[in-house]
Amino acid sequence: MTPTEFDFLKNYLKSRSGLMLSNEKQYLVESRLLPVARKAGLSTLSELIGKVQRGGDKTLEKDVVEAMTTNESFFFRDKTPFDNFTNVMLPALMKARADRRRLRIWCAAASTGQEPYSLAMLLKEAASKLAGWRVEIIGTDLSTEVLEKARVGVYSQFEVQRGLPIQMLLKYFTQNGDLWQVNSEIRSMVQWRMMNLLDSFLSMGEFDIIFCRNVLIYFDQPTKSDILNRLAKQMSSDGYLVLGAAETVVGLSTAFQPVQGLRGLYHRGGAAPAAGAKSGSASAVGATAFGKPRMFAS
Known part of the structure; x- marks a missing residue:
């Protein structure tokens, strides 16, 4: 990815999501957008960026923005x-x-x-x-x-172990193998x-x-x-x-x-x-x- 392409992505993501990326985050951009490129049948990030620049593919544009947003969360985070x-x-x-x-x-x-x-x-x-x-x-x-x-409310064993009290897990979730689903009432x-x-x-x-x-x-x-x-x-x-x-x-x-x-x-x-x-x-x-x-x- 060239400096010009990275500058385009920084400006594009800021305008679409408000996300601010520093120059040190180029590795993060590459690691998250390469799977998006492959999913779209594109072999390089340059092809992906070029297609976004040309516009017209709303699904690809949405996928690019969503790939760069951070989705870290867990139950009762920070208590x-x-x-x-x-x-x-x-x-x-x-x-x-x-x-x-x-x-x-x-x-x-x-x-x-x-x-x-x-x-x-x-x-x-x-x-x-x-x-x-x-x-x-x-x-x-x-x-x-x-x-x-x-x-859907289905979470892995790892996800329910992060912050969720065991009594609430047993009370408000249903287990299916290694997965847990939030009860329909919740x-x-x-x-x-x-x-x-x-x-x-x-x-x-x-x-x-x-x-x-x-x-x-x-x-x-x-x-x-x-x-x-x-x-x-x-x-x-x-x-x-x-x-x-x-x-x-x-x-x-x-x-x-x-x-x-x-x-x-x-x-x-x-x-x-x-x-x-x-x-x-x-x-x-x-x-x-x-x-x-x-x-x-x-």
């Missing part, structure tokens, strides 16, 4: 965000939404689904407290391939949609909680700022944003405030209320845009 979900976000929002009993949660860049399913299991564990509530979890990703894996709690974070979010409606972890690190500063400000417009006035431990809103957006003492957790607007404090209820704009929310039995 702390899920503790904060159970101990901080959920109690506060249940108090604030007591009148309408509805919550909407968006997991952006959800990859193969472990994050949304982790949240679904936590909600199932809290089902007695959520009796009569409608809770909607939307998982989105740029890659249609990983979304299909997420939708799968039904999550809806899936292809979404590029560079595109408009307006069709998504309004959310109470947005998980957008470990994806902003791949974007440049203007793109990070743009995404954060557009996420803020899709959130209730007292909603929560969850970022990765290495990510921050500082210097990028004034729409969120850090929750003191809880790294990676941000509150929409002013200082976060204490868990259980009363705050204004949000509208349910777009609450049925993706189908029927999960209704917890009374």
Whole structure:
């Protein structure tokens, strides 16, 4: 791959996905795109790049972008965000939404689904407290391939051993040889949609909680700022944003405030209320845009 071809790919991937590649990543590009070239019946990366430059092959263009996105995920990854979900976000929002009993949660860049399913299991564990509530979890990703894996909910022994407590594995999964499938009851709690974070979010409606972890690190500063400000417009006035431990809103957006003492957790607007404090209820704009929310039995 020539320097000119690599420069084209860097610019192409940034415009299509926001992904920023340094010059040191050329080896990564080659290792990930060679299989794409072979799949398309092309013998070299130069042929692949030339075909992308000429345009007209939407499948190939999609395959190139998806091959370069990172799809690392595992159940209850980093643990702390899920503790904060159970101990901080959920109690506060249940108090604030007591009148309408509805919550909407968006997991952006959800990859193969472990994050949304982790949240679904936590909600199932809290089902007695959520009796009569409608809770909607939307998982989105740029890659249609990983979304299909997420939708089916089948994971290897290695994947379920990464972060998933054994009691939840036995309770919420069915084993088939060396594979484990998320039970239908948990799968039904999550809806899936292809979404590029560079595109408009307006069709998504309004959310109470947005998980957008470990994806902003791949974007440049203007793109990070743009995404954060557009996420803020899709959130209730007292909603929560969850970022990765290495990510921050500082210097990028004034729409969120850090929750003191809880790294990676941000509150929409002013200082976060204490868990259980009363705050204004949000509208349910777009609450049925993706189908029927999960209704917890009374």
